[in-house]
Amino acid sequence: MSNPRELAVKILVHSQEGAYVNLELNRFLTSNISPVDRAFITELVYGVISYRNRLDYIISKFSNMKIKKMSKDVLNILRLGIYQIMFLDKIPVYAAVNESVEMAKKLNPGAAKFVNAILRNVLRKKDAIVYPDINKEPIRYLSVYYSFPIWMIENWIDLFGFEFTRELCKTLNKKADLCIRVNTLKISVENLEKQLIRDGIKIKSGLFMKEAFYILEHNKFTALESFKNGFFLPQDESSMLASKVLDAKPGESILDVAAAPGGKTTHIAQLMGNRGCITAWDIHPHRVKLLKDTCKRMGVNIVNAKVMDARVPNEKLYNCFDRVLIDAPCSGLGVIRRKPDIKWSKSPQDIKNLQKEQNIILQTCANYVKPGGVLLYSTCSIQPDENEFIIEKLLSEKSEFAYDDIRPFLPETLSKYIKKPFGHITLYPNIHKVNGFFISRLKKKR
Secondary structure, three states: OOOHHHHHHHHHHHHHOOOOHHHHHHHHOOOOOOHHHHHHHHHHHHHHHHOHHHHHHHHHHHOOOOHHHOOHHHHHHHHHHHHHHHHOOOOOHHHHHHHHHHHHHHHOHHHHHHHHHHHHHHHHHHHHOOOOOOOOOHHHHHHHHOOOOHHHHHHHHHHHOHHHHHHHHHHHOOOOOEEEEEOOOOOOHHHHHHHHHHOOOOEEEOOOOOOEEEEOOOOOHHHOHHHHOOOEEEOOHHHHHHHHHHOOOOOOEEEEOOOOOOHHHHHHHHHOOOOOEEEEEEOOHHHHHHHHHHHHHHOOOOEEEEEOOOOOOOHHHOOOEEEEEEEOOOOOHHHOOOOOOHHHHOOHHHHHHHHHHHHHHHHHHHHHEEEEEEEEEEEOOOOHHHOHHHHHHHHHHOOOEEEOOOHHHOOHHHHHHOOOOOOEEEEOHHHHOOOOEEEEEEEEOO
16 A cells, blocks of 8 residues: 555645546545545645645745746655644654655655755744735735635635635635535434434534534545435535525426536425425536436435536426526635635636626526526625626526525524525625535516
8 A cells, every 4th residue: 555645645746737636535545545544645635735825835935946846746745744744733743754755765766855955944944934924915925824826815805805805714724524414305313313423423413404414523424324325415504505595395396407416406305305306407427327326325216317508598498497496617616625626726717707607507597497486596606706796697687587585594593694685695614614605596577
């Protein structure tokens, strides 16, 4: 078996070359790796990605060689070593340095002395590192210290102000507990709680949803019999709230236009008591298969899953569905604490491109709502460009739609965050302690 730190460096190098981090972790973290090493590798990879800007800033303070000229393996060995020195109190600093040097000897022998010198210097002088001045260069300070792209910091300060942005960055850098949804089609909330406790799983109750639990310590939850039996599904509470606001009733006809991997789809079926019909689309065949597998494991049998492009109009389906859910493709900036590589993979141009796609999907799929029916639009983004602005454009062009009050469908604790005309809410990780998420409910006139 490879050394855990070596595996972490391999994954980081691959991610730097454009690979998806979560897929690389799944590929490398095979069954022959112990739960302890699995957790350690995951911590190292996500930690380095989360604090990449700050780690590179520190490297630049101690190295005469420009970061752009360093090989990928040497750069990531340094990032890994400094991350352990700066952030992991449980790791002996000598181990972080020595293991890094040994990796350099193996992967790039000529760089071993360079790695050793940099890391030992950082170790000696870590408490004396000077970061950009928060008063003179507030944007650069946040970008370096909390490790976010400059454009993102500038945008958030414009939208939310400095202090809100700082708290948002702090929160997005914290590891999020795994949230699960109890599948009440198969087991009660109380009985799953008892089973998880018997299995030695530490849990706490959800913040807003009675069918939500947070698993506080876990290695591989998919190995649990309760997961295999379809008693629960990983899903953030913010996503569960979208299904609540849709408020689908037993016997109704529902369209979920971007359904895979099936979290909201199966939750809607659960809330409908598995009675009615849900048409679920996704553009990718492999994701439709994943959706079908999820439905089967969860005991949901009212879903008709199809490969379909939600951007392409189907006039035969106009005015056919009681409720339509559009969980639109988005930047994902609300889920950075779960997917920190999103920081570095998105750009302002990406958001502009996504806006075009979101507009097309919303304009197209609004046609499928019956008169008197409900249209729900959601994203895992906190950007108004992808949220309120998209809805306002639809309302300006389709007079048959209007905001519908979402307060009756949400916990009272969230009511104060819903502004007039009470048709949408944005959830923020630093305020609501869930994934960043936008939910809007519209009603079609009869």
